[in-house]
Amino acid sequence: xxxxxxxxxxxxxxxxxxxxxxxxxxxxxxxxxxxxxxxxxxxxxxxxxxxxxxxxxxxxxxxxxxxxxxxxxxxxxxxxxxxxxxxxxxxxxxxxxxxxxxxxxxxxxxxxxxxxxxxxxxxxxxxxxxxxxxxxxxxxxxxxxxxxxxxxxxxxxxxxxxxxxxxxxxxxxxxxxxxxxxxxxxxxxxxxxxxxxxxxxxxxxxxxxxxxxxxxxxxxxxxxxxxxxxxxxxxxxxxxxxxxxxxxxxxxxxxxxxxxxxxxxxxxxxxxxxxxxxxxxxxxxxxxxxxxxxxxxxxxxxxxxxxxxxxxxxxxxxxxxxxxx
Numbered sequence: 001x002x003x004x005x006x007x008x009x010x011x012x013x014x015x016x017x018x019x020x021x022x023x024x025x026x027x028x029x030x031x032x033x034x035x036x037x038x039x040x041x042x043x044x045x046x047x048x049x050x051x052x053x054x055x056x057x058x059x060x061x062x063x064x065x066x067x068x069x070x071x072x073x074x075x076x077x078x079x080x081x082x083x084x085x086x087x088x089x090x091x092x093x094x095x096x097x098x099x100x101x102x103x104x105x106x107x108x109x110x111x112x113x114x115x116x117x118x119x120x121x122x123x124x125x126x127x128x129x130x131x132x133x134x135x136x137x138x139x140x141x142x143x144x145x146x147x148x149x150x151x152x153x154x155x156x157x158x159x160x161x162x163x164x165x166x167x168x169x170x171x172x173x174x175x176x177x178x179x180x181x182x183x184x185x186x187x188x189x190x191x192x193x194x195x196x197x198x199x200x201x202x203x204x205x206x207x208x209x210x211x212x213x214x215x216x217x218x219x220x221x222x223x224x225x226x227x228x229x230x231x232x233x234x235x236x237x238x239x240x241x242x243x244x245x246x247x248x249x250x251x252x253x254x255x256x257x258x259x260x261x262x263x264x265x266x267x268x269x270x271x272x273x274x275x276x277x278x279x280x281x282x283x284x285x286x287x288x289x290x291x292x293x294x295x296x297x298x299x300x301x302x303x304x305x306x307x308x309x310x311x312x313x314x315x316x317x318x319x320x321x322x323x324x325x
Contacts, residue, residue, distance in 0.1 A: 028056045036065040044076060044100070067107040072125055074118040092121045094128065101132050106147030110154035111192075117160070119181060126184040133191040154197040155189065159204070182209060190216030199229035202282055207238045210258075214242035222246060229253040232282055237290050239263055244270060253278050253312075256289045261296040268303030275307060281315040 030038075039047055039060055051061035060066065077097045078090040115122040135145035182205070189198070198217065205213065210233045217225070225246045232255050233240060240258045243249070244266025252267075253276040267275065300307060 028054050032060065032063070033065075035060045036063050039063075039066040040069060043071070043073075062104075064107040067104040069110040069112065070104075070108045071112045071114065072122065073114050074116050074121060076121075077125070078118075078121060090118060090121065092124045092128075094124070097125065097128055098132070101129065101148050102144050105129075105132060105145075105149055106151065108149065109151050110156070110197075111152050112156040114158050115160060123181050123184050126188045130184070130188045130191050133188075149191065151194070152192045153194055154199075155192060155195060156197075156199040156201075157185065157203075158199075158201040160202070186213070186216055190220055193220050193224075195221040195224055197227040198225060199227075199231075200233065201229065201231040202280075203233050204235050204282075205233055207234060207236065210234045210238050210240060214240065218242050218245060223248055225249055227251045230258055231255055231278060231280065233258050235282075235284055241266075247271075250274065252276070255279060255283050256291075257284055259292065260290065261292050264292055264296040264300050267307070268300040270304065272304060272307055274310065276310040276312055278312045279315065280313075283315070 035057070039050065042050060047061055047066065051058045075090050077093055077100060079093040079096070080088050081091045083089050113122060113126070129149060132145050133149035136148065136150060182203075189195070195217065198221075200213075203210075203213075213233060222245065226248060228243060228246065228249055228251070230240060230243065231253065234257060237257045237260075239260040239262065240254070241263060243252055243254060243259075244263050247270070249270065249272055251274040252272055256277050256279065259277070
């Protein structure tokens with residue numbers, strides 16, 4: 001005799017007594033475009049719960065506009081697994097993730113990765129998504145993966161580099177991404193072939209890693225990229241030469257430690273319209289920044305007169321300084 005364990009999932013709900021005289025709001029009669037926009041602001045779990053309300057909302061759940069922006073956090077597409085050392089933990093549910101990508105992956109236009117502490121879940125998600133995108137090259141054999149990731153135009157990755165337990169500026173402990181996580185990130189970026197907006201924040205890489213960070217992106221999106229944000233790619237002075245080679249780049253947001261005279265010369269010869277020198281609470285202090293020469297800035301002014309330079313700082317530290325020459 002076999003025994004089967006069936007797990008049920010219950011949703012907390014408050015049942016109201018039926019009142020024939022009560023006037024109910026007609027949320028189910030809202031236009032599709034409005035409901036589609038509302039659903040796009042919900043998390044994956046919230047969208048699923050909303051789809052259980054009525055048949056109309058269930059149909060909205062599968063519209064392309066709902067999935068145009070896909071945000072991945074620590075608990076996105078995860079399940080609970082018991083660990084004898086750490087207790088219950090959230091781990092990526094590979095079957096659920098694969099089914100989700102096969103169903104809505106072809107609609108995703110903006111991908112945002114915002115981990116907090118479960119880096120293994122993010123690593124596995126990026127690896128699985130990269131694999132699904134790569135299956136498009138074998139489309140005749142794997143129709144289920146057709147179109148996954150081919151419409152992604154915006155990629156935003158924020159790494160939680162501060163591992164301190166408090167927000168006290170004196171207790172900040174900076175750690176960078178690297179190793180297998182960096183390899184998986186570069187693999188995913190190389191598979192996104194129509195990228196227009198790329199934002200990488202607080203990676204805190206070593207110099208030898210940062211110099212090759214955008215190699216694959218440049219190879220696949222040299223003509224496509226329009227907006228590039230590179231915030232604290234490194235914590236020390238390390239110019240990222242790739243930023244001056246994207247031919248159609250219009251907006252560049254970069255921290256001062258990742259720019260130098262050679263990059264300014266490339267900008268002077270390009271079509272860049274907005275250059276923002278940005279600093280946050282994790283950027284190095286003023287003594288750790290090598291200012292660009294006045295001659296380089298004069299060259300930019302002469303070669304690219306339409307360029308607008310912005311200075312921005314986002315920090316509550318008393319030691320924060322606006323980068324200035």
